Amino acid sequence: MKIAVHNLLSCGGCDPVFFLEELPEFFSQAEVVFWSKVKDEEPKILKKFPDQGIEIGFLCGAIKSAGQEEMAQVFRKKCRMVVAVGACALWGGIPGLLWAWGEGPRPVSSFISPELCIPGCPPEGPTWAACLQGLLSGQPPKPSEEPVCIECPRNRRPFRLSSFRRFPETDPEIPECYLSLGVFCAGAVTQKGCGARCLKAGYPCLGCYGPPAGLSARGERLLSALVSALVPQKASQALTRWTDPIGSLYRFDLATHPLLRKRSCQRSA
């Protein structure tokens, strides 16, 4: 089974090279054809493969330059199955934050339609295993409907907020749900699958596993949730003190925001 791997605009963290020991059986029978990170080769060699010649093509990272777009098209043409790996490939990821200051990168899925999307920044070992195993057996796993909260260890009870707080201002020892402490924890708007590793380590979820199935506009949902929890008398004061709206709401999916999408196609139109 021939495989090709390429990192587009990405930090390289999703590159399968970090997960070799966790997926021995997959990589043992895989014959690497192109892997720019491991062996430096000219992308031209891909051209000599027949269309659909390569079984699986891994694409990590988002697309900003024409070269990267062209590379993605080549992968689509040459690989039977294209796998988009990581938050950048699926929703623009952290580089997507560039959109706040003008033209930013776009996710792979807005240029080509990959057979399989592996969420996460980077995807966890078990997610890799489940996705690849599903890919090989023909039915790639669909995103789950349940949020990360299902796996989160912190205890929860009804609450009201008098202000928003950033993570450093809270005391991680309190085992209370971060939402009830006023922190923008994206757990409720993120699909489960990573086993809530950040929350188990005492850190609020940043939402790198993307939206649960069927949930759109995650940032707006999280915002209206926390604003609804504010006690009315303290609300406007809390809002004026609220900093970094983009960071807390659209950390991984700013590139897919409908308003920015409109502005970009206006410019290119």
Next chain:
Amino acid sequence: MKILYYPGCSSEHLARDLYLSIETLASSLGVELEVLSDWNCCGAREIEEAPEGVGLFLAARNLALAQGEELLVACSLCFHNLKRAQDLLRKEAGFRARIAELLKEEGLELSLKTPQILPLTEFLARLDLSKFRSAGFRGLPVAVYYGCFLSRPCPTDLEALEKALSAVGYPVVPTTLKSHCCGGHLPRTDSPVIKNLCQRLIFEAHQKGATGLAVACPVCKLNLEIYGGPSFPVRYFTQYLGLALGLSPSWLGLPEEE
């Protein structure tokens, strides 16, 4: 312990005795008063009739000179003028910009973090005076009087005098008019009203069994002494504290026979 100190113009003439008593008290308490270099007049009551800028500038110049955490102020009128100017400058960017232009003249700069204006009463109440009390000293009951500017519009600790005096052994007689007005600079209109005001204050202290009135402001002291009725002693609270610490009256600006 060192602290920045703003004596105020009255320390050079009217409130000579207040200034003396502060000096001796500070030295016996081991506090070093670092006089604010080249301080200027706070404008007293006269700036109330001059344009706003004049009063603000006078206060701003002092604030710009004072580099430090706290600025100790003896007279309550100076406290009011400095504090009010400081609050106004913090709030109004327009004034701040214009005052900055004026201060540029002397190369001074008014930063936003100006020192905290500390009245003498709160400063002395903060220290633990009981260990300085001379053994076996039993003071006669006194009443305290804060006057207007320590109570309004920028309120200070209105229990400070009680704490300080009782710590050194004076039984303090509680009174209800301790924040009322003594008439201030009303005498300029030489009106009889000030007699009623001052006599009322003295009457309450006397009626409730006090043998003396501890005041904190030179304006009140003079009004009460002259209009409050001849026989009732009115002294600065620093003088009472000095006596309790066993300092000699002449050092405290008191006539000899005390």
Next chain:
Amino acid sequence: MPPKIIGFLCEWCAARALENLAFHRPELPPGFQPLRINCTGSLELEVVTKALAQAEGVLVAGCPSGECHFKEGNLRAGLHLEALRRVLSALGEDPRRLKVLWLSAGEGERLGEEIWKFYRELSHEDRGS
């Protein structure tokens, strides 16, 4: 291209105000499209963002404070939209494209004036940018 305005009108006050206004056969801007919602409090920010993506202006009109049929729906909506405004300016979108109005069922004329005012503001905006 005349600016399109999507108006989310709360069933109990704003929509009634539009009905009272309609009796006088007013001439509203052609691009204005009213949409009835049961309470501004239940209006999801996701819907407002999607509307902002496809129309030049979005108007949200609810009951005056203290008169909400569901007690605090308008209060909740006010806070949601204030938060959304801060997000819009952070995204570089002009928050003035989102206009919030509180009016009772009887203030039909005022709703008409506000819609026209909003329309003129948006038209200047268009020519400006």
Next chain:
Amino acid sequence: MEPGLLLEDILQKLAEEGYQISKRTFLYYVQLGLLPKGKRKGQKKGGVKFYYPTWTLERLKAILELKKKGLKLKEIQERLPKKAPSPPLPKTFSQAERLKDCNACGICGAICPVYEEMDLPPWRLIQAWEEVPDSLPSANTPWVCVGCYLCETRCPQEIPIVEFLRFLRREGLPPGRRWRKHPEWSRIFWSLLEERGRSFDFGAVHAYQIRVLGPAEDQRLLLRLPGPEGEKEVTAPSKIKGLPALKRALERARGWK
């Protein structure tokens, strides 16, 4: 007197606040008309320097902020007002709105220690000002008020009465209607302040005759207290070092309108 900020001052201040901008870009903005032109001033030591008005700093910061938001220079040009005027001093009484809350309950008159001395209690002035702002009856109230703030702290509607009286003293009333008892004290106070930077607070001094001897530099003051002590000589207050600068600044501050 230095007419404004040097280019180096501006750049150095901006660096402190985390903005990086080169001299060439600054001059490019001036050329575009985004920033005001500097005033040429010949230097004693020869050469010429350009001084920019103080509000240039604020304006430049605003431009850099907008640039960070991704706007083009042309868009910034429209956004910024042509010339930023320096903030005006309050003309009418800043909190005139609050005067409307006065119920004429009479508490400020009752609590005022100098009520008997006043022609009209403060609330009557407020009511008159509410009717027709400029037609205040001639009353000595603004001048008799000793500024003890009792009325403000007791007023049920929390109206800033002392601020209002201070406003009347300063700008509210036409100059002709100034009322002052013993104006000479005020003159002596200000002359001492201007000559020495420190003065002699006559506020508490009573109706005693004061005689000033000697010229301004080494003035001697004779006070006669109403009490038994009789005449007493008091030395004039000491002088401050920064006197010339203080004098000029006081002059300019007095000119504020």
Next chain:
Amino acid sequence: MRTKVFLCECGGNISENLDLKALKKALASSGVEVLRHPFLCSPEGQAFFEARILPGEAVLVGACSPHLHGPTFKTLSKKLRVRAFHMVALREEAAWIGKEGAYQRALRLLKGALSALPYYQAPDLKEFPITKALLIIGGGIAGLSAALKASEKELPVYLVEREAFLGGKAVFLDRLYPRLECASCLVSPRLSALSHQKNIRLYTLSRVLQVGGRPGAYEVTLEERPRYVDPERCHGCGECLRVCPVNPPALTMDPPHPVPRAPVIHAARCLHFKGEGCSRCKEVCSRKAIRFEENPRLHRLKVGGIIVATGFKPYPVEKIPYYGYKRLPGVITLWDLEKAFCQKEALRGFDGGPPRKVAVVHCAGSRDRRHLSYCSEICCGLALKAGILLRERLSAEVYHFYLDLRLKSPEGEALLRRAKEEGLRFIRGQVAEISEVPLRPEDEGRLTLLAENTLQPGQKVWAVDLVVLVPGFVPEGGSEEVASLLGLCPDRFGFFSPREEKTAPVETLRKGIWIAGAASGPKDLSESVLSGEAAALEALLFLEKSAFLADTEWVDWEEERCGRCWLCVEVCPFKALRVSPKGLKVEEALCCGCGLCASACPSGALRIKPFPRQAYLQTLEALANAP
């Protein structure tokens, strides 16, 4: 899924501006059939409507505003078991608001509604049985009147009173405004009428601990504090009161007409409970009514509705330091005066002797931003009454210090006239200070009062022996606790806000809960009784029915989507959501489908059936594609 679209011409109102034929062509597509009718709302129109619909179809009506004929088409389609129904105000939102663009607007409206149609689900009507019992919280005059009126219809009434005796403030009144008739002639008959009403169950010294259940079926838990005297056995002879060694006595029965007729033992003051083994009252009691070993009891009640009559309390004037209440002898409040008159206690002035000069201070703390910012309107009348009684009984010189005299009821002016005839003096000026230190030497031994006579400038210092402060009305202590228990939201002054101030003054936003008396705002005796009886009428009308109909199941909770952050529970203004072991429990009768929880839920697990977010998204989608 077949969809039928009915376009009404509304007799030309719609068709004159809209080209319905073009609309019909534009909308008609596979599975969508468009029908026109000149008067859809007319009987023929409705027949036309019924005849064309098959069960299981989706129906979209484009006609006038849903507020007009919405119900008619809604019930029709429910009868025809239609799968989904939606109505669009084609007339008001398209035809009538601008000829230019009317057609595009109509097309967009209909296209949007069509694409959202499959997502609309109507909530279904359900019946909720009602328990035939009424709980009244607060035994003041309002609660009392409500109980008496309600019990006349053989309705079991539970009257809960926090104090030891019924009657609240009214029972301590001596005379009544404005005719100065004796209070007990009015209040006592109501109290005695209470005892022979068999279906009123009285709980004194008890308060509501917990309220569960739904409107029509509330489960209420009460906690009754021990009285240590058995009301059945005791017939109020008062022997024990005289025998009690403690001063003030540990046994009290202070109202002039105590109901229940049995004293109460204050454990804090009683020597027996201090372990000194005193039981004189027990020995002297001939009917063995004293029982020291009584302890608090809990009661569980099932009621259909609740009337809140928690009443008011005077503003605590000790919060005003410069009036000297509780600090200076000779400074009392109007309610202390009423109690003293009522219990014939002698009044003592500042110097201990009988007061010869009395000052009645109106608006004590009222109309003052630092204390009570509003005017309670009725205290002027009470102050005037007190002034006249002081004049007649003590022949004292009475000065009234007022700001505006607000005298309700036509008799008020007559009372003012009578006051002036009897020589009461009125000074228009609020009192700035009351001090024991004289400003004028001759006032020594009297209270000095500073108040400027604003109508006649001059005198501002007054010397009096007694000061009667007349405070405003604030809600009774503990009303916030009742508010949180019942989910009522108090207004910014702490009073309970009715559903609609003018048209529904005794109802609240909560079905099955009504408010009576001063709990909803300052009221005098007659208004309290009035609102008490009005609340009783509302309760009777509600409890008479065996069940009530309510739209239910507005909310659909998707269990696997829910992250159990429970944020929605606190967001619901009607407290209809609760955490239960199985997940989120929606209280059927309380939820009215406002949708705040759905918009607040981060993971989108809550959906409002008739207005789901998917419907709006689809509408916008259709709007984007339409021209």
